[in-house]
Amino acid sequence: MCKIISLLFVREKVNYSVCIFFCRFHKSKCFPLFIKFYVERNEHFATKLLLFHRDFPEYVMIVTYIFHSGYVIETERFSIVFDFYKDAKKSDGTYFVRDYLLKKPEDLYVFCSHSHPDHFNPEILSWKEKKNNITYIFANELLENKQTIGTGVHYLAKYAKFEDYNLWAQLFGSTDLGGSFLVNVNDKLIFHAGDLNNWHWKEEVSKEEALVFENNYLCELELLAENVNHLYLAMFPIDPRLGKEYMRGAEQFVSRIPTEYLLPMHFGEQYAKVNAFENIARQNNCNYLKVTHTGQSFEL
Numbered sequence: 188m189c190k191i192i193s194l195l196f197v198r199e200k201v202n203y204s205v206c207i208f209f210c211r212f213h214k215s216k217c218f219p220l221f222i223k224f225y226v227e228r229n230e231h232f233a234t235k236l237l238l239f240h241r242d243f244p245e246y247v248m249i250v251t252y253i254f255h256s257g258y259v260i261e262t263e264r265f266s267i268v269f270d271f272y273k274d275a276k277k278s279d280g281t282y283f284v285r286d287y288l289l290k291k292p293e294d295l296y297v298f299c300s301h302s303h304p305d306h307f308n309p310e311i312l313s314w315k316e317k318k319n320n321i322t323y324i325f326a327n328e329l330l331e332n333k334q335t336i337g338t339g340v341h342y343l344a345k346y347a348k349f350e351d352y353n354l355w356a357q358l359f360g361s362t363d364l365g366g367s368f369l370v371n372v373n374d375k376l377i378f379h380a381g382d383l384n385n386w387h388w389k390e391e392v393s394k395e396e397a398l399v400f401e402n403n404y405l406c407e408l409e410l411l412a413e414n415v416n417h418l419y420l421a422m423f424p425i426d427p428r429l430g431k432e433y434m435r436g437a438e439q440f441v442s443r444i445p446t447e448y449l450l451p452m453h454f455g456e457q458y459a460k461v462n463a464f465e466n467i468a469r470q471n472n473c474n475y476l477k478v479t480h481t482g483q484s485f486e487l
């Protein structure tokens with residue numbers, strides 16, 4: 188809920204009042220809000236302000252599936268893009284990121300978990316030519332592989348944190364290149380796994396090798412669980428290429444860390460296969476969000 192901290196300025200006109208006050212949503216930082224009230228002749232300004240305060244909409248975030256491991260999160264004051272690979276085409280022929288997101292005036296944070304081409308599209312570095320309030324937050328691995336030397340990029344080593352007036356983010360481990368991101372969005376913890384998963388490849392490697400892969404994953408999961416009691420939203424790989432037990436990593440994840448909402452990644456176009464995770468999620472008190480197409484949005 189929005190809380191008014193202090194009223195800074197009021198000017199009463201004949202049929203409206205203008206006021207500026209400091210607000211905060213949930214426990215996020217304060218920000219100024221400019222409001223023009225229309226006041227009926229028999230209405231008092233203070234009464235109108237009280238009514239406005241009571242009726243202010245609940246805070247929401249909108250999460251949009253772009254493609255593969257690419258997701259966008261929008262809040263009132265800023266947006267986040269994770270692991271942009273290919274843009275989502277909307278039904279009217281325009282593109283979600285290029286034609287909509289990059290034109291929004293709010294701050295934009297661009298996260299990239301590692302340098303695999305399906306998680307890092309170099310195009311993201313050119314976005315700053317079109318929009319000046321972009322902050323890039325990359326796993327250190329992108330710098331080590333010399334793919335992203337440029338100004339204005341914050342590189343995070345494992346467990347390092349980025350923080351500014353909108354959010355904080357911390358890099359956790361991966362079972363492949365780079366890392367995974369824990370992000371605090373208005374006091375809600377969001378997790379983007381990057382390529383962190385139980386890549387056991389049970390049907391392709393020996394039992395011993397599969398066990399090593401699994402143990403690597405369980406170690407990283409434990410390191411994350413030591414720091415996180417509860418997640419509001421997790422975006423996690425559910426990759427049918429792993430064979431029969433393709434949901435094993437995601438199941439281990441939601442059974443270890445209480446997760447309110449889960450969105451799948453890394454599944455190509457195998458929507459029916461990943462959406463089979465709904466039952467497993469339910470057994471772990473997690474709300475699985477069914478994805479049916481690119482550009483699909485969820486209001487949370």
Ligand SMILES: [Zn+2]
Nearest residue numbers: 303305306382
């Ligand atoms: Zn990947």
